Amino acid sequence: MKTLEIQSPGTEKSAIQNPQSQIVIALAGNPNAGKTTLFNALTGLKQKVANYPGVTVERREGVWKLGENAVRLIDLPGLYSLDVTSIDEEIAHDVLTGKVAGLPKPDAVIAVVDATNLERNLYLVTQLLEYNIPVVIALTMIDLAEKQSLEIDTDKLSSLLQIPVVAVKAAQKQGIEELAEKTLRAAEVHQIPRLPWLTEAEFLETVTEEDIHLSLSDDAGANRKIFARYNFISDVYQEAVKAVETTERSVSEKIDSVLTHKFFGLVILVAILLLVFQTIFSWAELPMNLLESGFGALGEFAKAQMPEGVLTDLVTDGIIAGVGGVLVFLPQILLLFLFISILEDTGYMSRAAFLLDKIMSKFGLHGKAFLPLMSSFACAIPGIMAARTIENPKDRLATILIAPFMSCSARLPVYTLMIATFFAGQTVFGVLSLGAVLMLAMYALGIIVAIVVAFILKRTLLKSPPPPFVMELPPYRLPNLRNVFQNMFQRAGLFVKRAGTVILAISILLWALTYFPRAEVPGSKSQVPGQTEVSVNDEQPATNEAAQIQNSYAGKLGHLIEPVIKPLGFDWKIGVALIASFAAREVLVSTLSIIYNVGKDADAESDTLKEAIRDAKNDDGSPVWTPLTALTLMVFFVLAMQCMSTVAIVRRETNSWAWTLFMVGYMTGLAYLASFITYQGGKLLGF
Amino acid sequence: MILTNLPIGETAKVVSIKGNNSVTKRLMEMGVVPGVAVKIVKTAPFGDPIEIRLRGYSLAMRKSEAEAIEVSE
Numbered sequence A: 001m002k003t004l005e006i007q008s009p010g011t012e013k014s015a016i017q018n019p020q021s022q023i024v025i026a027l028a029g030n031p032n033a034g035k036t037t038l039f040n041a042l043t044g045l046k047q048k049v050a051n052y053p054g055v056t057v058e059r060r061e062g063v064w065k066l067g068e069n070a071v072r073l074i075d076l077p078g079l080y081s082l083d084v085t086s087i088d089e090e091i092a093h094d095v096l097t098g099k100v101a102g103l104p105k106p107d108a109v110i111a112v113v114d115a116t117n118l119e120r121n122l123y124l125v126t127q128l129l130e131y132n133i134p135v136v137i138a139l140t141m142i143d144l145a146e147k148q149s150l151e152i153d154t155d156k157l158s159s160l161l162q163i164p165v166v167a168v169k170a171a172q173k174q175g176i177e178e179l180a181e182k183t184l185r186a187a188e189v190h191q192i193p194r195l196p197w198l199t200e201a202e203f204l205e206t207v208t209e210e211d212i213h214l215s216l217s218d219d220a221g222a223n224r225k226i227f228a229r230y231n232f233i234s235d236v237y238q239e240a241v242k243a244v245e246t247t248e249r250s251v252s253e254k255i256d257s258v259l260t261h262k263f264f265g266l267v268i269l270v271a272i273l274l275l276v277f278q279t280i281f282s283w284a285e286l287p288m289n290l291l292e293s294g295f296g297a298l299g300e301f302a303k304a305q306m307p308e309g310v311l312t313d314l315v316t317d318g319i320i321a322g323v324g325g326v327l328v329f330l331p332q333i334l335l336l337f338l339f340i341s342i343l344e345d346t347g348y349m350s351r352a353a354f355l356l357d358k359i360m361s362k363f364g365l366h367g368k369a370f371l372p373l374m375s376s377f378a379c380a381i382p383g384i385m386a387a388r389t390i391e392n393p394k395d396r397l398a399t400i401l402i403a404p405f406m407s408c409s410a411r412l413p414v415y416t417l418m419i420a421t422f423f424a425g426q427t428v429f430g431v432l433s434l435g436a437v438l439m440l441a442m443y444a445l446g447i448i449v450a451i452v453v454a455f456i457l458k459r460t461l462l463k464s465p466p467p468p469f470v471m472e473l474p475p476y477r478l479p480n481l482r483n484v485f486q487n488m489f490q491r492a493g494l495f496v497k498r499a500g501t502v503i504l505a506i507s508i509l510l511w512a513l514t515y516f517p518r519a520e521v522p523g524s525k526s527q528v529p530g531q532t533e534v535s536v537n538d539e540q541p542a543t544n545e546a547a548q549i550q551n552s553y554a555g556k557l558g559h560l561i562e563p564v565i566k567p568l569g570f571d572w573k574i575g576v577a578l579i580a581s582f583a584a585r586e587v588l589v590s591t592l593s594i595i596y597n598v599g600k601d602a603d604a605e606s607d608t609l610k611e612a613i614r615d616a617k618n619d620d621g622s623p624v625w626t627p628l629t630a631l632t633l634m635v636f637f638v639l640a641m642q643c644m645s646t647v648a649i650v651r652r653e654t655n656s657w658a659w660t661l662f663m664v665g666y667m668t669g670l671a672y673l674a675s676f677i678t679y680q681g682g683k684l685l686g687f
Numbered sequence B: 001m002i003l004t005n006l007p008i009g010e011t012a013k014v015v016s017i018k019g020n021n022s023v024t025k026r027l028m029e030m031g032v033v034p035g036v037a038v039k040i041v042k043t044a045p046f047g048d049p050i051e052i053r054l055r056g057y058s059l060a061m062r063k064s065e066a067e068a069i070e071v072s073e
Helices: A002-006 A009-017 A035-043 A087-096 A115-129 A142-147 A154-161 A176-189 A196-200 A209-217 A219-240 A251-259 A264-283 A285-305 A310-327 A330-346 A348-362 A367-375 A380-389 A393-405 A409-422 A434-457 A481-515 A533-551 A553-568 A572-580 A587-595 A607-615 A627-639 A644-654 A657-684 B022-029
Strands: A024-029 A047-051 A058-066 A069-075 A108-114 A135-140 A150-152 A165-167 A241-243 A471-473 B011-017 B037-043 B050-054 B057-061 B069-072
Touching (some): A035 A047, A108 A115, A115 B057, A154 A219, A219 B022, A310 A481, A367 A380, A481 A553
Parallel strands (some): A024 A069, A024 A108, A135 A165
Antiparallel strands (some): A058 A069
């Protein structure tokens, strides 16, 4: 093969046997330049996705088979520049200087350059050349450039830049072989061009790492350098490109005149958001129910197959139920990421940020924060993961910290139970159902608190100069289906892998809290004093479960926190349900069912559960629950951070336990305060 | 004159970028350097941000950011 002739047999052999001397190639390029498509074409399915240590920048690496050489291909994040001002740029800088553990300095860099946007794409190339690494340009979107009457002379471009330029059509696998050949040769020969702008800006011939840092500390110098690079690029562009001026509007401009129209643009945006919302809210329901019943069946099966005992209970009630409770979110996550990938790939995402930035920036948020927040109405987990599209770390953190205030679908069973039990059939102003008004009020409460918190956070803990909005509006393009689906499954995979471990541990802990210590073996009827034998027999299974919960650590914790929650109108039984619902909010319903002896399978619509709640009495005979208690509980659920999956995902996305615990703390504190005001205020008003 | 004073649909040449901060740096990295021709394309529905076209692509920025860009017709 042609590619093999370049390599001497010695290097080739050692490259295979010794991973240390394996060829490493980095793939760099602007966002939207077609880098992902090229990466997929080069590596096929031989790739893995992880995070760079300590940050949430996705680390993509693949194996590029070149004859008998297996090259390590590193896909750098999409970049406009290499000036180490964002996390992405810092990571790219570290990779190019060989600072990432277990990753040697690349032997060559393939710069993916969009032919329709040559000047700005070449800017990154000029910076790459300063790293003293051979660079090969992969020129993409050639056919689109031709359609725009741009004639690019690749040979001329190559001789002016003094580096190889290969036109590629990754989707059709055209130019791949030539790219392989030129890249291997570049890595072998290691010839770095000496380009005029380096001397023009009075820089050393080859810029070492120290020099890059030196120039960074001198901003005026850095700006001069940018100017020098673009001057050079303008000269190259004028010689290598023939552009025919057209007055005709491009397809992109025509689409844009509708999608960012002052009126229709907003209407379409709302319609798209509604579609996304509707999809993750309702279409995901069927697969979620299937998963849920699937895990239920699996638990039953395991119970039937295994001998009775602690181990079986751990496997079925702890592990299977716990892991199942997390995997149930998968359909929502997959669907949301399907939409995000499509919106990003087509170029619509930046338009939506463009439309909404004015409103979002009033609350100190970036225009791009709207989608994570919207998605959080279905579930905060995909919402928080979607915050990855926000580049500025402080903006992203602010968005993550307020996302769980959006009333997610797991709160619905709680709202439904409370409304159905205490407010059913009542109306406001004669026409509006009180239930609907309350439901809307709960959603509004979450949104208002989120806005206030964002406003405060951005002026205190996350205070930073407003991040630049300066953002490319890429041309509209059809999404590449393969990239879309790959993106969707890789992100879902990350969720399952990383969050799964933490969630599994917490589920086992919560299971143990309700399981231990074991109540004495039922059968000695004296355990249930004051009841006739008949009723004991009738209620035995439920009573045993209830007795178990009472005696368990969770039950003891419920008694322990009773003085704290008493001012909210909650007794220890509600306390147990609250503790259990920190695993997941909807667990409140099943826990209340166990405590009130109506069986584990009761749901929010169950009449027996509603009656049991209404009939529950305090020691003095007064009812435990009043409509005010129900309202207080709903307010608590709007604001409290009760979802271990969210906690796990926030830990993963912020990479900080401090911020995660801060979130749990301030949300739960706010929930307590708001519930306290609701209950005590309501009592003062005579409810 | 300042870029934000340029009427929609008009093209002008960048003369200078005032200030020295992360915004001006980002603007320059994106190709807004002295000598380049920029065209105001539109403003967002709520009046901010704005879209400009330069070097064959579209760039959005807030008006407050565009104020750093001095142009001459």
